[in-house]
Amino acid sequence: MIQVNYRDPRPIYEQVRDGFRQLILSGALPEGEKLPSVRELAASLAINPNTIQRAYRELEAEGCIDSVPGRGSFVRRSNAAALARRKELTEALCAAAQELRTLGLSEEEILTITKEGTGDD
Amino acid sequence: MIQVNYRDPRPIYEQVRDGFRQLILSGALPEGEKLPSVRELAASLAINPNTIQRAYRELEAEGCIDSVPGRGSFVRRSNAAALARRKELTEALCAAAQELRTLGLSEEEILTITKEGTGDD
Amino acid sequence: MIQVNYRDPRPIYEQVRDGFRQLILSGALPEGEKLPSVRELAASLAINPNTIQRAYRELEAEGCIDSVPGRGSFVRRSNAAALARRKELTEALCAAAQELRTLGLSEEEILTITKEGTGDD
Amino acid sequence: MIQVNYRDPRPIYEQVRDGFRQLILSGALPEGEKLPSVRELAASLAINPNTIQRAYRELEAEGCIDSVPGRGSFVRRSNAAALARRKELTEALCAAAQELRTLGLSEEEILTITKEGTGDD
DNA sequence: GTGGTCTAGACCACG
């Protein structure tokens, strides 16, 4: 369901957080779905429960999940979270495209890169 | 010439390094141009000289500059550096575009975002 | 009659307890009125009966209800409970007003906020 | 500078966080002021550094401070943070006033309570 | 020196 990669320079809690965020915002995890419990996921990933809890805490702060003490954590899929993420990605995409232009790539080349992975190629 | 921003989550040495790389690869700094000395730049940015030195060291490792002990650091503009940077940006752009697709944006919307800042709009 | 909200950071038993206290102290539930049985309410709210029982237990300790084993729980509306609640709210109101003052709000602005919802506006 | 109270039911990290937020938003700590280092404050309060760090992390997320690895944490006093806090307090004040009304207090009595601590009494 | 991540393990409140 979620994978962590020790070679990835990103901290583990970010990998877990971003992994779930992606699953939630893309709709792969439906609204109301129960996430694995902190201890359960920690055990299955061989990671300290505190690390998982931090990921869940941040997802809750972002509005992606509800954590209910004694019951578990559940997908919320709020619009605000999706919009915030969309804004982040839009800015990252713009910045990358801009810098590629300064490297001398043509508009056409950049659009081709953007389409990679579409199946259009 | 270079600016550092404490609110930026990136470490300062990365901000300095990336700032110079951008100036060099985009051609804003011509081949052979002398960079400010470590002490000079450290003083003008009110930053620890070690931090500047690390930025320069990494730029040299990337092939963006040549550091000549006793004389200073000079722009090299190698092809290898440009290609490496281009690969990084290409991957970032693809990843952002892919995730925007999972958020439900159409191909058209994504291309429009990519074109932002072109002057085409 | 009572609603629980999983997004509310307050534990469920507090939501139930506070909900009934509000209904009782405001007079919405008349003296002597029978409350739903623990099992009944637990079923209708899809909540663990232990949770309801804890809410009732605390309401009894506060003097808001009488629980008669085998017969049920009944509204008591004691003066002591009202006074205790009034003290709590008074302190909360004072604290909020004080902090708003430190944020630079004028006395007038604070009084206006206090009156919101009065129908005076 | 900051005090923690073990009798307070609020977690320690919230007491620390809220204490600094109050000092910052009220202007008691001027913009750019350096906060005590995580370890320093932890030692002086006899609290685990992790607990302090969590408080600082949340203050940074709120936009109240900037934490710069290797340099320290500094007051930011953003407008957004002040507005968010003001909104929280406004809602708390309204809710308390409303419930006091249901307890039968007159508008006059409530306004008197609100003014407590003004020196107007 | 600084902030930040992670682990291991205890303890609590809630359901």
Next chain:
DNA sequence: GTGGTCTAGACCACA
């Protein structure tokens, strides 16, 4: 069982 707080202590990257 659940989430949440806290401690103790190690380790890393940065300045």
